[in-house]
Amino acid sequence: MEIDLQTPLKINEIFYSIQGESSYAGERTVFIRTTGCNLRCTYCDTKYSYTEGEMMTIEKILQVVRGYQADYICITGGEPLLQKDIHKLIHILCGENYMVSLETSGSKSIEHVDPRVKTILDVKTPDSGAADSFHLKNIDFSRENTEYKFVIGSEKDLDWSENFCRQHDLLKKFTILYSPSHGQVAESWLAERILQKRLKVRLQLQQHKYIWLPTTRGV
Numbered sequence: 001m002e003i004d005l006q007t008p009l010k011i012n013e014i015f016y017s018i019q020g021e022s023s024y025a026g027e028r029t030v031f032i033r034t035t036g037c038n039l040r041c042t043y044c045d046t047k048y049s050y051t052e053g054e055m056m057t058i059e060k061i062l063q064v065v066r067g068y069q070a071d072y073i074c075i076t077g078g079e080p081l082l083q084k085d086i087h088k089l090i091h092i093l094c095g096e097n098y099m100v101s102l103e104t105s106g107s108k109s110i111e112h113v114d115p116r117v118k119t120i121l122d123v124k125t126p127d128s129g130a131a132d133s134f135h136l137k138n139i140d141f142s143r144e145n146t147e148y149k150f151v152i153g154s155e156k157d158l159d160w161s162e163n164f165c166r167q168h169d170l171l172k173k174f175t176i177l178y179s180p181s182h183g184q185v186a187e188s189w190l191a192e193r194i195l196q197k198r199l200k201v202r203l204q205l206q207q208h209k210y211i212w213l214p215t216t217r218g219v
Contacts, residue, residue, distance in 0.1 A: 003058065003091065007058050007085050008056065009055070009086060010035040011035060012034060012052055012053040013033045013049075013053075014030065014031065014061065016030050018207060018211060019101075020208030021149070021207070022204075024099070027099075029070060031073075032074070032076070035052060035077075036082045036083070037078040037082070038082060039128075040129070058092065071098060072098065072100075073100045073101075074101045074102075074103065075101070077104075080103070081104050081110070087112055087114070090114050091114055100118070103120045105121075105130070105134075106133070107135055109138065110142070121134075121148050121149065123149065125151060125152065125161055126160050127151075127154055127157050128151065147175040148176050149204065150176070152179065152180055152181060153181035153185060157181075162197070162199065171200045176201040178190060178201045178204060179205070191203050
């Protein structure tokens with residue numbers, strides 16, 4: 001793939017921190033947060049990414065990323081797949097042997113996502129207000145390294161997520177992450193429910209909610 005390094009993307013921020021989610025949790029990470037989102041989830045903690053940001057060339061993004069000397073890159077949003085040229089950036093990062101993950105709501109097709117990427121599909125539950133947004137064909141496009149995340153805000157969300165996983169036979173094929181909606185349900189409550197119901201899922205606590213690194217943020 002021939003890529004023009006002057007191709008622009010609208011970037012909300014690039015920052016260096018600890019990955020708080022997925023099976024890469026705890027890794028030193030450079031986060032590339034894109035601008036723009038097609039959803040308005042009730043619990044969203046990055047509303048500033050809906051519109052705020054600046055145009056950056058792929059060349060400039062790479063310069064910033066390389067400066068942090070980290071092995072792991074997380075592309076997040078907003079919704080990164082709203083910008084078609086994000087695939088060009090992903091292709092270059094994978095080619096430079098970074099571990100790359102993509103956090104997406106699953107409302108846009110992941111068909112053309114580089115197969116070297118760990119794709120995190122954040123399936124929206126009823127309490128998010130966007131439960132009908134998931135693009136079901138993404139299940140067919142999922143690979144071994146695809147992970148499914150469900151943010152649980154209530155018993156209703158828990159039952160809905162369990163039914164979704166069962167209906168689409170996800171539990172035998174993929175890593176399933178259940179994360180308590182911060183401030184809505186206790187972590188211990190979700191842990192107890194997973195144990196009581198013998199769910200074959202992984203409890204995910206958002207590590208970034210428990211640390212604050214004020215010097216690491218910003219492009």
